[in-house]
Amino acid sequence: MSKWRSVTSGVPQGSVLGPALFNTFVGDMDSGIECTFSKFADDTKLCGVVNTLERRDAIQRDLDRLESYRLGGEWIESSPEEKKDLGMLVDKKLNMSRQCALAAQKANHILGCIKRSVTSRSKAVIVPLCAAFVRPHLEYCIQLWGHQHKKDMELLERVQRRAMKMIRGLEHLSCEDRLRELGLFSLEKRRLQGDLIAAFQYLKGPTGKLERDCL
Template identity: 65%
Template sequence: MGSSAPSPDDTKLCGVVDMLEGRDAIQGELDRLERWASANLMKFNKAKCKVLHNPKHSYRLGGEWIESSPEERDLRVLGNEKLNMSQQCVLAAQKANHVLGCIKRGVTSRSREVILPLCSALVRPHLEYCVQLWGLQYKKDMELLE
């Protein structure tokens, strides 16, 4: 293993861009982050840097352009440029249904005393993980998770 400089992992920069001033403000913050990292002998892994937005505007970190992406995963939560979490709900429901299928195939007892603790321990975490962050916007998403 080679030696590498520490990196400021999981740095987030957020802003609204409805005019050129907003774009310039975000670029200014990116420049400030790059100066901070350099002053602290750190560097960003620019290959992992993404801009989650409508690709009308481009941004740089240091001398490199940051790639634009229509959706990104953070803390295992998938969001898109509109912060719509519907796809995250679909993925959570799929995982929960997969675990339910495993329980159904692997457990012969159907008694409440056996099934309820299994569902609480193995299924609910998939449905509840970071649910506060999801901020469910649509009734269909809530119904899917229920």
């Protein structure tokens, strides 16, 4: 067996050894945890329903346990007031206005790239490009961060209206008429459709049948 030596540097990101060492380090993090504890890659979340004093105390005990978790002599700092979590910007008050503004900014940036790099303004070209590259930014995990403020949703609708104005021959039509002419729905209606699908899938459960308790 080789001799023990001090490690003076970390493991390069993307290495084969990195995930193994990381999993070894965090493997016992959920030891003694009373609430729901989920891990995804290097993201760890503690969840729990706090509707009684006992549940409140339980989740506080878990938070205290996690707070004492550390790497050697270095304390692991708590998350900042605002951070990105799986592509979404979340703050401690769960205000999603910044996430909405960021999504609209990204979508507008890509829309600008399409406008500068594509000469055609036909329906057959612009609609598929916007559906593939612009709209996903406006609808990614929208069931979680959407619907909070009307002004935020209007910001997203503005991006789609800007995209429709690029199409030749529809300049004289109103926003509703453009949607009808293109066979599209407003983002508000698409969100409603997504909400209904998500609710149905939740009620259906893993068995593929509607759960009796939900009826």
